[in-house]
Amino acid sequence: MTRPVVSGSRVAHGGKAVYGVNLGVLMLDARFPRIPGDMGNGETWPFPVELHIMPNVTPELVVMGNPLDYLPVAIESARQMIARGVSAITTNCGFLALLQPQLAAALDVPVATSSLMQIPSVQATLPPGKRVGVVTVSAATLTPAHFRAVGAPEDTPTCGTENGREFFRVLIRAEKDDLDIDLAEADVVAAARELIEKNPDVGAIVLECTNMPPYAAAVAAATGLPVYDIYTLVTWFVGGIRPRVFPVPQRYLKA
Template identity: 65%
Template structure:
């Protein structure tokens, strides 16, 4: 490729789609996906490939442990790879349960959950500080989810179940309308509850892929660095397409 964006030499084929190396497995949902949400294409500064997994509702994945859905996620991931994806991620942090199986099935890099950042973030913190997690539902984020993502089982966790809007829209009612200000307040309130109960928390990881629109507000309210699926996927993609320097 020349400096003017022109190609020379032999062009290689073998895929159906080019220029979008990252595939995203999406839950089947109808709630709003605002900019910053993983399912909003304008969130990403690079092209991505989406594949909705039929029957994978938020309730079934978050509240029911994604029971019976592994074959559907594997098939969808394989479709994305056939289409041209060079790596796979998912639209719910609770899908850490499928990390090992998906990676084995598609033979490309897989990052199922924002929670996979926890060990990296922990390594950046001074002694006496630890990572805390804000999740859409603390009650169903089990040791199995944490272990699959490489998180310590005693990690401090706070959920949005007691809020007025975020949990209601995403899980309880799957509403097609959402009060964004109320949703943000629910996420911020959960983060504040987390650091109040656990003042040793020195950084926060947001489990839910719908939370990145509120990450800045969480960081400002808590005074803690805040990481989410956007930070994970940005890092993940950087390895797929390293920047070329002049």
């Protein structure tokens, strides 16, 4: 028997250009490879994301210069994504932590700019006498102001990849378009080892750079410490914006 159709029982409401995409990512303008695990690779994420490139805002300009110079373009780019339908904003450079207060104030959706935002919560998990350390693409330009902007201790120990063979010169100096994955991993692992050698009280590591998640497992294996990065931040962030629905199987219900 055909069920009668009740007019108005299923009405879809519009008003946006894009649906089903909760997260918008402010992307720097770069041409290096973005392998799985990299924030700019769509296959990294277990949910849809929208990637919005900020033209001519390169990693070198942001990491080696002043990220605040690019606040206007970041706000405008974020607003464009929000108008299209995203319900939260993140970025693909940990140095944009410096923009966290301003972006959060300017936008009408939740904002999580940097993996560095995890430092206070990770610190709360550690035993007395231990603290969080950071592996960054550039320790020389990661300042107390970056930490202060996300509520992290200004004296957080850091170690960078500037003296490595591959990671820094490809991502920041843009000396070539191809990436030797093994050399890049070795650079990140070497920085993590140096971090804990110089700071024995480090009990957990946060990877600042959004291109470092492909190497997080190698860092954990090399150091024996918990490792957090932009992937762990964003999956937590979106988990609150789009809570998982847990269907109740029939076997749990009374007949």
